[in-house]
Amino acid sequence: MRLLILLLTLATATWPAENLRVMTFNVRCAAAGDGDNRWEARRDILVRTIRLKQPDLIGTQELLKEQGRYIVQQAPEYAWFGLSRRGNHEDEHMGVFYRKTRLTPVESGNFWLSQTPDVPGSSSWGMSLPRMVTWARFKTSKDSQFVFYNTHFPHRGQDHQARLECARLIASRAAALGKDVPFLLTGDFNTPAGGDVQAVFTATLTDAWTATGKRSGPEGTFHGFRGVPRDGRIDWILYRGPWKSLEAETVTYNEEGRYPSDHFPVFTVLKLGAR
DSSP states (O other), rough: OOOHHHHHHHHOOOOOOEEEEEEEEEOOOGGGGGGGGGGHHHHHHHHHHHHHHHEEEEEEEBBOOHHHHHHHHHOTEEEEOOOOOTSSSSSOOOOOEEEEETTEEEEEEEEEESSTTTTOOOOOTTOSSSEEEEEEEEEEETTTTTEEEEEEEESSGGGGHHHHHHHHHHHHHHTTTTSSSSSSEEEEOOOOOOOOSHHHTTOOOOHHHHHHOOOEEOOOOOOTTOOOOOSOOOOEEESSSSSEEEEEEEOOOTTTBBBBSSSEEEEEEEEEEEO
């Protein structure tokens, strides 16, 4: 009953006009084998990348606990939460960062992309690793509310069917919230936008990159620390609600050829309360 009341409140809320700055960012885990691109060599560039765009909300992928701790130490205007894909803090997180003056998490949690989504660390459909969603219901500083999901899909070429199953599970859960509940999804989907995996979402959600008339940066988002992306936009920001995408950017910030990650972060400004 409490959840039903919360969802009805979200669906019937009167939305004040305000902007929400959103980023999805695969930060690349702190891997010793990355050599010149190891975490210690790029972590301050990553923090400066975040501060350059000043997002209110960031969905990260591959985040280790030590990385999350460092980011909020250097940028204390943010807080973060999340569990690792193993259900603890000993592996990669789908860490969610939010600007404390702009957003308040009212409730939050996690579920796994499997046939037993409420079992921490569970995995299905032949995936090599557990995959998951970290989510929250946020309240803005103007008392608007929305539901946010952040995820990272399986990465191997043979995981196409698994990616479809992951998308269907998320879409089902988003639908269960009610079509009038404002909803935002970020992630590294490990498949190019425009294919059948994204189509599972775009039946009901809008892709911020394609919806805006103001785009900057390359279409591709994975570049392997080289700065030249592969074909295909695999990092997406999708939404549903009384919102409008004002601008979208693939952020290519670097310092003398040193990049904050092997992915470019994707950034958008959403106008909340727009129809």
